[in-house]
Amino acid sequence: GAGVSQSPSNKVTEKGKDVELRCDPISGHTALYWYRQRLGQGLEFLIYFQGNSAPDKSGLPSDRFSAERTGESVSTLTIQRTQQEDSAVYLCASSGGVNTEAFFGQGTRLTVV
């Protein structure tokens, strides 16, 4: 596609439910990043995928968070047993590799009620 696509754009869920967020990177991009941005805050790193290497999961805040990526295509970020503190915009980015420009999607706004 022309850019990084994220779905859904908005998600409202009840506390305790599981949610799955999707990211479609730019075709051919080997690197994929997930970030979280709480209201009025900066970007928090969550996880990084690079090709077939083991992902860097060092930013995942708890074991309720997990992410997968199929090859060099779509990635899903799963949050289990959602809490109100998980409410944020979740941003995905992709790049062609270590030393190339990163492009972001428009984000998924998650609201936990």
Add this chain to the structure above:
Amino acid sequence: KQEVTQIPAALSVPEGENLVLNCSFTDSAIYNLQWFRQDPGKGLTSLLLIQSSQREQTSGRLNASLDKSSGRSTLYIAASQPGDSATYLCAVSGSARQLTFGSGTQLTVLP
């Protein structure tokens, strides 16, 4: 651990002024530095990427410089316009591969 700082946190200027946004980072072992803009409620738009071997990059009215040894970058915006109003973020990529972001400078250009 890499830390990125952006000064000022907020800036308000009249239309037509030239302005400079600052970004500093603690670990100079970076691969590149990227400047983004973020409009309210939107994702990030890439503005400029500077490789670690480069000193500056230009795109239209934007010029970004990089002094890796001192851990600093500046984004220069010429002849500012109200449409430039947004939050400007810098991010560095280093050995950790992830992009480490500053907290941003919120720019308002007054007509």
